[in-house]
Amino acid sequence: MRLLVIGGTSFVGRTIVGEALGRGHEVTTFNRGLTGKDVDGVEALRGDRSTGEGLRQLDGLVFDAVIDPGGVVPAHVLRTARALAGSAPFYAFVSTTAVYRTWNTASVDESTATWPGVADEEGDPADFEKLPFHKRGCELAVEQTYGPDACLIARAGSIVGPHDNLGQLPWWLTRTAEGGRVLAPGDPGRGLQLIDVRDLSAFVLDQVEAQAGGIHNAVPDGPNTTMGRLVGNCVQATGSNATPVWMDEGFLFSQGVQPWAELPLWIPDVPDTAGLRAVSGTSAKAAGLRTRPFGESVREVWEWLRSGGEVRTAPGTPPFGLSGDKEQQVLAAWDSREK
Template identity: 70%
Template sequence: MRLLVFGGTSFVGRAIVEDAVGRGHLVTTVNRGLTGADVAGVEALRGDRSTELGVLAGRTFDAVVDPSGQVPLQVLRTAWAKYAPFYAFVSTTAVYRALDAAGTDESAATWPGVADEDGDPADLTTLGPRKRGCELAVEQTYGSQGLIARAGMIVGPHDNVGQLPWWLGRIAVGGPFIAPGDPGRGLQLIDARDLAAFVLDQVEARRGGVHNVVPDGPNTTMGRLLDDCVRATGSDAEAMWMDEGFLLAQGVQPWAELPLWIPGGGAFWSVSGASAKAAGLRLRPFAETVRDTWEWLRSGGEVRAVAGAHPFGISKEKEQKVLAAWESA
């Protein structure tokens, strides 16, 4: 197939392009050339979808794959251009108004969204409504020939979010470290490469629709994740499991300072993935994701956070104070 991919140099986009090239597809990428190196074997074009895409004038493809769209108006213009008869858009479960009930499926209430809304893609506080606007732009233009892949928390090599890489980096240092809450609390995480494979499978079959592209239930726990990090890094790090109430009393910020920790966040990690599973989603063992992410970091990989994102992780000084307070208590 002749595929047009917007972005294609970072994280999910890179995983899609690498997989597509490996499958023998002819891939054309369009990006500004600012985020990362182009994947070998693609036709790499430079263009900025916030202004104009004259570089694509007169071009046609078998499918458009859009893992980078965040501004509805830009996605709408791309959809209107009809570069291909099929459009696959990578969205997010953040489009749902609430993730406080277990089993949230594709019928749950979403933010309203506006298909022709313009805005700043770096404003991550409006990510949910804007991604819903992007979805509407695709749905209104392509109908049944549009795929909406709502991803949950994504991890893996070429990570541009930085949560799993932070844990790997901290644990590689060794010594006692803060482990938050219940080690048995389930997590629902998807490898970018598994997300990419699912999207390409649907593109090849020209199957549209809306799917939560997440594991259908937790695929690891906080305890197993940290154990996997210890094994992958070969570290002597020791997890000090601390009560959530104690951590909050110490002023430790969930998610920001201890990535992937949401106090009482069980429902957040139990979005329904039944639809994607039925459509063929395949998941690798999570320990493989941890190992491959560490190998990527060791080989010189670094997290290049998306614009507007704040860095993750607790400072060394604050961590030592919390560890001392826990030992004293």
């Protein structure tokens, strides 16, 4: 197939490009050339879809499908979809489960209500507070232009893997590699749903090759690891002497420790977040999503980091991780509490 990948230089896009080339497809990337090098073997086009003029490089080109792994501004995605509707019969968009409005239910599936979105809305791609609204607007831009049968909407959850551009799993690996007592949050048996970027990419390409339209939660069909196994896998992969100190969530909150931001991937056990551990992946599994053992992802992310891999976050992305000073303060407070 002849594929056009919007972006294609960072994390999900980069992995999709690599997978597509490995399958023998002809890949053209379209980006501004700002976030990284294009993968060897692609035809690289430069442009900026924030304006109509910025899409001129695509005039007259024909593709079998478009893959858009990182669109955030609805108007940009709408402009892209309209520009390509006559020259590419299928459009695959990687969205996020953050588009769902309610997370206090036992299960979240594709029928769960989403936040409202506007297909032609402009916005700041670094405005993460509006991400759920903007991603839903991007979905609508694709759906309204292509129709439901000629587009794929893959709603990913938390993504891990080599070339990570967020840094959640890399933070845990780097911290455990330092050794010593490591602050660990809540119940070690708390389930997590994490997808490897390579499994997500393979799923997207499978659907593109089949020209199979639809909306899928691209997540494992149920928890595929726990917080305890995640930390344990990190200790094992790094070969460190790190010892996790599991603290109850009430204590962590009393110390001002922030879930997700300071302790990445920690989802508190409160009613408002119950659905974050129970996103249905049934539809994607039925469509062919296959997921590797999570411990394999941890080992290979560590290998990537050791070989010189570096987390390169997008502009405006807040950093993840607890500072060393604050961790020591919380550990000292925990020790005092137990005496």
